[in-house]
Amino acid sequence: LLEAARNLSGGDLLTQTLRYMVVDCGGGTVDVTVHDLDRESMTIAEIHQPTGGAWGGTYVDDKVKKMIEGIIGDEIAKKLTTDDWLEFMRVNVQDAKEKMDGDTQPVSLNLTHAFIKAVEDAGESVAHLFRGINGMKYNGKKGYIVMESHVLSKCFEEPLKCITDHVVGLLREVGDIQCVL
Numbered sequence: 001l002l003e004a005a006r007n008l009s010g011g012d013l014l015t016q017t018l019r020y021m022v023v024d025c026g027g028g029t030v031d032v033t034v035h036d037l038d039r040e041s042m043t044i045a046e047i048h049q050p051t052g053g054a055w056g057g058t059y060v061d062d063k064v065k066k067m068i069e070g071i072i073g074d075e076i077a078k079k080l081t082t083d084d085w086l087e088f089m090r091v092n093v094q095d096a097k098e099k100m101d102g103d104t105q106p107v108s109l110n111l112t113h114a115f116i117k118a119v120e121d122a123g124e125s126v127a128h129l130f131r132g133i134n135g136m137k138y139n140g141k142k143g144y145i146v147m148e149s150h151v152l153s154k155c156f157e158e159p160l161k162c163i164t165d166h167v168v169g170l171l172r173e174v175g176d177i178q179c180v181l
Helices: 002-008 057-072 074-079 082-099 113-121 126-130 149-174
Strands: 017-025 030-038 043-053 107-110 136-139 144-147
Touching: 017 149, 030 149, 043 149, 057 074, 057 082, 057 126, 057 149, 074 113, 082 107, 082 113, 113 126, 126 136, 144 149
Parallel strands: none
Antiparallel strands: 017 030, 030 043, 107 144, 136 144
8 A cells, every 4th residue: 555655746755645446346245445544653544434335246147147148038947956057156256357368369168077968858959059149159079169358248237337436436435545555
């Protein structure tokens, strides 16, 4: 934090209080705090009670799950247990979220055995379900779905809007933030 203060002041330590906001984007929630750092006394004071919402990584996971459920349909989706979905998310979505950096590279979603079995048990084929889906295609030889980055990006739009709206509202309420971490 002192390094941020030095950078903001052109290298000299600030002689005034540094007001800063911390936006902690976690797995389930986004937590936001605002404090003042008094350089003279080296004390920190809370300026606004901690706030935030359930806009973390699991929000994106839910969006991906709903998108896949919309493609495969209720009958197949209901055959997948909570553990099946967790495995699908663990194997695919966490890695894909970490790779999202504005790049336009497609993302590969490896289909789990349970996923393929649920599709086949319903008398369907994965290739048929994903045929004609804009931005997605099935690679049957390798057993994965190729998802264009713009498709996955859509799953981030709503949580990012929630975070942005919340932070902007808090900035307006608290005012004069010198540093956002």
